Amino acid sequence: MKPTTVIDGFINLNKPTGITSAKALYKVRSASGMRKSGHSGTLDPAADGVLVLCVGKATKTVECMMNHPKVYRATARLDVTSESLDSDSAHIPVETDGERSQSEVADALAKFEGPQEQVPPIVSALKIGGVPAYKLARRGEQPAMKARKVTIYWTRLISFDWPTVSFEMACGRGTYVRSVIRDLGASLECGGCLTGLTRLQVGPFHIDDAWTLDRLQTASAHDYILPLSQWDEAVRKDPPPVPPRPDG
Incomplete structure (x- = not known):
């Protein structure tokens, strides 16, 4: 009404x-x-x-x-990546030297807590020279994304069954969950691709x-x-x- x-x-x-x-x-x-x-x-x-x-x-x-800080619940795969860092683009398999353990993933995730410099995804609405980065990516270009200061207040591992991980995190303005997952995979020397995202709180x-x-x-x-x-x-x-x- x-x-x-x-x-x-x-x-x-x-x-x-x-x-x-x-x-x-x-x-x-x-x-x-x-x-x-x-x-x-x-x-x-x-x-x-x-x-x-x-x-x-x-x-x-x-x-x-x-x-205001935001809280997210994310699900990701650690055996693949993609251009967009999520399932909006084709998954690309990533070879590893074996599965990662739950404790390895939990420890790596916890290290992302605190203020840090984060590089945004290429497929994003951030503008490079007045043009959204995702449009440059569609043209086949690889725009140089500048690192930005962000803060992750806490993380919490929810579940893990290789290669799928689910976790929650509270973060400040400008934080890209896709970038967190990309960097998590890099720290574990494996893939990192977001497959599901829910914002729990603003x-x-x-x-x-x-x-x-x-x-x-x-x-x-x-x-x-x-x-x-x-x-x-x-x-x-x-x-x-x-x-x-x-x-x-």
């Missing part, structure tokens, strides 16, 4: 796989009637999970939202409380728009708090 007046606030959307963040925003705009809205951090089409939408006056907090917004598109499209906007007046303080915290590492 579309409200007759603009509601200032946030929508905690659980974006499904298979659509862009822009398409998800368009669908929410159509359902809610809220034209003044934007999202605070893109999720790739193949990824799902928390996509925070800012509505009305809350659009002024987008920059604050983007500075700042104070958790996936457990997120609305699916189907549920949202049949509800009243007053039900799913979280009022700016109640959430503004949490969103504007500086520095934003780091989500705690789960037990186990």
Whole structure:
């Protein structure tokens, strides 16, 4: 149901796989009637999970939202790689001198915690000379990607069955999970290719409380728009708090 007046606030959307963040925003705009809205951090089409939408006056907090730490759950294969570092491009087998053990993977993953310099994927929207890097890659070029400062606050191994690994991580702005997996594979002298990604949390917004598109499209906007007046303080915290590492 579309409200007759603009509601200032946030929508905690659980974006499904298979659509862009822009398409998800368009669908929410159509359902809610809220034209003044934007999202605070893109999720790739193949990824799902928390996509925070800012509505009305809350659009002024987008920059604050983007500075909040994010928590991801990732699944990867360590016996292959690809140009895009995920399954959007063809898998390329990587020969190794044998399987890696769970303890080796866990130890290598833990070493990524802390501030560091990270090289973004070539297949990304970052611009080189005004042109998105992925467009240069499509032309067969190999653009030189400059390392950027990022922070990984913690990692947690969820499961491992060679060559598949699943883990969770909390990270700061600008961190590419695909690059983490590429670098994890390099440290283990094997492959590294993202096969699944879910964003579990963005700042104070958790996936457990997120609305699916189907549920949202049949509800009243007053039900799913979280009022700016109640959430503004949490969103504007500086520095934003780091989500705690789960037990186990």
